[in-house]
Amino acid sequence: MNAIEVLAQAGIRPTPQRLAVAEFVLAGRTHPTADEVFAAVQHTCPTISRATVYNTLRLLVNKGLLREQVLREGVTVFDAERTAHHHFVDEETGQIHDVPWEALKVYGADQLGGFEVHDLQVVLRGRRRRA
Amino acid sequence: MNAIEVLAQAGIRPTPQRLAVAEFVLAGRTHPTADEVFAAVQHTCPTISRATVYNTLRLLVNKGLLREQVLREGVTVFDAERTAHHHFVDEETGQIHDVPWEALKVYGADQLGGFEVHDLQVVLRGRRRRA
């Protein structure tokens, strides 16, 4: 399914600007910031403005095509992986890696009196070992 | 142990500004942002500058008296609880609550090939039920 179809299916009018953003952000396995998206999209759509990138990213988040993650200091990153998973943050490079949901088991979240949990993830920080 | 002793023991010269910051930030069970600390400390120390608040908070973090947490969008919050624990973020109010380490069990983090985990926490998001 290409980007046009994805947007249309979500009820988003597929303008060239939105397509450029969606193609970049839904394709890769990265966790880009809004500014990284802006920089990348300028190659294919040089007149696009920052505001449109922010607007489009928010739109994609609201329609559930993208998730917003608070993982790096000072910036918001976006995650195209929509199924539940955990995150590993490399403390040296700031890079964020997805950790499959099945790789970790969390017990006890349903027994927290007073808290209605909508979302849960394990955030790991450390160093990525060289291969 | 009062704030003067705490700072002295950490090898920090206890100036009035640092005491004001330390007294506020080490006392409460809140997770304040730097700006909230600044606002609060101005009541007891009206001439303090933003720079000193940031400098002092960083100093306290470096000396291990405080932890920096990336939990809210766009801002860094500080946490006086130094032992390992998890966090619950209220999606409506943005308030952050500590979840005791023993309340949740996480398995599998030591079997992640390629990742050397230094720190781990579960981040829960949802709504706090009224009591």
Add this chain to the structure above:
DNA sequence: TCCGGTGTTGGACACATTCTAACTTTGGAC
């Protein structure tokens, strides 16, 4: 008392993000 080091200050700066007001494009209605 003088001096060097440490700490503080306020303002300038940098960056991420949102807002605004004007402009462009689109999809009908005629």
Add this chain to the structure above:
DNA sequence: GTCCAAAGTTAGAATGTGTCCAACACCGGA
């Protein structure tokens, strides 16, 4: 095709968080 209103886009201004910097204040020791 022409017109219009709605939707989308744009550049730049504004806001908010955090850092940097140069000048000043304070303290302890010679």
